[in-house]
Amino acid sequence: MLNNKTKLYIAFITTLGIVLIIYSIFNINNNYIGEVIVFGLIAAITESLPIYINKQVTVSVGYAIDLMALLIFGPYEAVIIGTLGYLLEIVKKRDNSIESVFNKPYYKTLFNISQIALSVGLGGLTYKYLGGRTGTLIYPNYILQAIFAAIAYYFLNNILVTILVSLLLNKSFIKTWLKDFSWMVTNFLFLAFIGILMASTFIAYGYISLVIFFVPLLMVRYMFKLYMDLKQSYYDTINALTKALEAKDRYTLGHSKSVEKLAVYLCREAGFSEAHTEMVRIAALLHDVGKIGIVENILNKPGKLSKEEYDYIKQHPVSGYEILKDVPFLKNVRYWVRYHHEWYNGNGYPDGISGRQIPLEAEILSVADVFDALVSDRPYRNAYTRKEAYKIIVDSEGTQFSPRVIRLFKRAYEKNKEDFKHDF
Known part of the structure; x- marks a missing residue:
């Protein structure tokens, strides 16, 4: 059962996010509607293949796709792409059950699309107001703007989710971030590099770049999943040893x-x-x-x-x-x-x-x-x-x-x- 603080926080973020999504719909460039749909489907594929860090926390390579979108099209198109990615995801959970927008709690769906929209939107606006130009080769003229956009997107997303988890667990923000999220910085640096690189190659070569980079991106995801599965097997062995000792x-x-x-x-x-x-x-x-x-x-x-x-x-x-x-x-x-x-x-x-x-x-x-x-x-x-x-x-x-x-x-x-x- 959600406590009152958590309910208020979810309501606040959801309100801001829905307002931004609606505003983005009315400000999207009509010339990009086809691309927004295609990128939304790609984002949905990446979001449908999360890697479980623990029972509550997952990571995906969707961050690279969202970052790529905001650098190519702009903040409003990227907001819609990020939202579509979450709404269309179909996730097979650890217990083999299937989770989609149709069987998730409504407040979870609203919060997640809202925090994604706000994070992507902030990244896009950061890039725009620092002088970055969408649809233009990023390196060397706009590389710093792209890096700051990636940082803004990542940290707002990280902060919003950490606050929610800390409220749900009734723990301090710092303790929650250190335990569950601080390690993700390395993952973020790599995906930020991939996202910026993918945006540059898409601008230069078009959709063929998606084939060039998307398959390797999924391979990276697969290798990271193998690493996490191996790590989990170590923990399972450790827990088995601990339980054997506790029984004795x-x-x-x-x-x-x-x-x-x-x-x-x-x-x-x-x-x-x-x-x-x-x-x-x-x-x-x-x-x-x-x-x-x-x-x-x-x-x-x-x-x-x-x-x-x-x-x-x-x-x-x-x-x-x-x-x-x-x-x-x-x-x-x-x-x-x-x-x-x-x-x-x-x-x-x-x-x-x-x-x-x-x-x-x-x-x-x-x-x-x-x-x-x-x-x-x-x-x-x-x-x-x-x-x-x-x-x-x-x-x-x-x-x-x-x-x-x-x-x-x-x-x-x-x-x-x-x-x-x-x-x-």
């Missing part, structure tokens, strides 16, 4: 996910890229995978472990390393998993390394692991409160934890306190 160890149930969430906050404070953060997230999910080889009567022992049992448990980072060492995709992750119980002063395990010998990523896993362990009930003690756990970790600076990771922890805790476990 009652305490681990939900623990890896909590460590993952906390580790992400520390990564962002460290200034890691999203790709780097993604690898730490994987490490967080797998940090205890070595416990799969530990017998259950020790893992689930209700009382305190004996010295021999504890020494046995302490081998799980090495076991995790051995499990992951032959996976090329996880070549760095295996070391972070191995070292996540090392201490800054050298009193940790399994290798007794210290100081800067411990990778920062492993330190981040360690802090997140310890915090979640402290605020969770254990067989031999009740959970600490959030404030108590915070104090224990901060007081361990210089012994268990390095000053650099404590600085990250303090900043992450203050900024994201509501997402750390609440007091009991």
